[in-house]
Amino acid sequence: MEGGARLFGRHGVFIVEAVSVVLVTPRNPVNIGAAGRAMANFGFGDLRLVEAYRVAAEEARGGPHAGQVLHDSRDFATLADAVADSTLVIGTTSAIRRDLKVEIKRLEDAAVAVKQNEGRVAILFGSEKFGLSNEDMGHCHWLVRIPTLEGAGSMNLGQAVAVTLYELVRQAPGVAPIVSEEPLANAAMLDEFVERLYEALQLAGYIHTENVIEKLRRLSRRMNLRQHDAVMWMGMVRQILWKLKSET
């Protein structure tokens, strides 16, 4: 990789070190292997598998060309666990879905945002067959779409990973640094906030439709919360929760 300087993100951390590739419910060992290979090609090392078929994961790790990336890859029981340490969670989609409530960026623009993020960035890839579920998308701050032809069908998983990572290490015109602010809240903090808020809303009789926790999760990701804001929100929600519980 010539010109390594362009790989430095906002706080001098190598982009390749700040990014985790998260495969959600991968089923095909060939695809897991292909994702690992693309990561190695472009210098990325942190591969995470969520609810992978055990057999598929084992086969990918034991494959004849399985390299260090696959060897070091980790399994997670839930998506929430896999992204808990990330301050920016991005879902990938090749479909144009106008029904989604989540913002969709073009890959080219997404790369700029990734480079400007503080902290860990998780990039999620769904299974070949179904992509990311609506629940998976609830964990995302926004989605990214590779500019494929509408109606040309979905991308192969290994190719989607390759193209996405290529865009991240691609030579980009200088990204201006932003003045450093409070660190962003990570996904674990946001999940805790969402759960307490959900509890309070249940006690208050608000919960009457489906998918409320999914909606709250998406809402929380759109809030762009800094750590101190997340702490303030937790304090408020806990107090309200305490009051509601003490009176019922």
Add this chain to the structure above:
Amino acid sequence: MEGGARLFGRHGVFIVEAVSVVLVTPRNPVNIGAAGRAMANFGFGDLRLVEAYRVAAEEARGGPHAGQVLHDSRDFATLADAVADSTLVIGTTSAIRRDLKVEIKRLEDAAVAVKQNEGRVAILFGSEKFGLSNEDMGHCHWLVRIPTLEGAGSMNLGQAVAVTLYELVRQAPGVAPIVSEEPLANAAMLDEFVERLYEALQLAGYIHTENVIEKLRRLSRRMNLRQHDAVMWMGMVRQILWKLKSET
């Protein structure tokens, strides 16, 4: 592909129509299939196979997901035949070979040259195992290298095709975002939200320091709320407020 205008090359010809993907001595039907799929994803249609193993080509064309690109692909006995109609022939390599006498461009720069070319452009991909031979390279005006990490090994053929074609259709600056974002909540909505939240917090016994309403106002401004998010928050806070009032 939104903003199709960016796909026009120098003479008003669609880039996707001016480019031929040439696989030289491909051996693996899966890779031929993967190349065809990436081409379809990005809107390219002209696939040429040079000295392909007949069995591999037949298997790729007969595969369960073989689309129009594979169906329309053509066989050539020699590389010279395959590129005879092209005015620009580009070889791809993932290796850094300092012994080569051929100019090597970075992929990012190569894409510009492709778009400026008059006439047909052939992009050659060698076999997985050996890449392009020195003789193959003799047919090339120059080579292009995908910026992979030195020493990380060669790229998978299907992934190399995907990344190369992506760079060709990649956005020129200034393509409008796909999903128009909801308008931002205005100050009046935010103030209303802050006042109701403040009221709820008072009832819950949270208010014990000064300037809480000021802190809440600042918090609300940092939330970057869209109108529909503001409506959702108002609904939640009103419900909690109603519950707290009904019980005191």
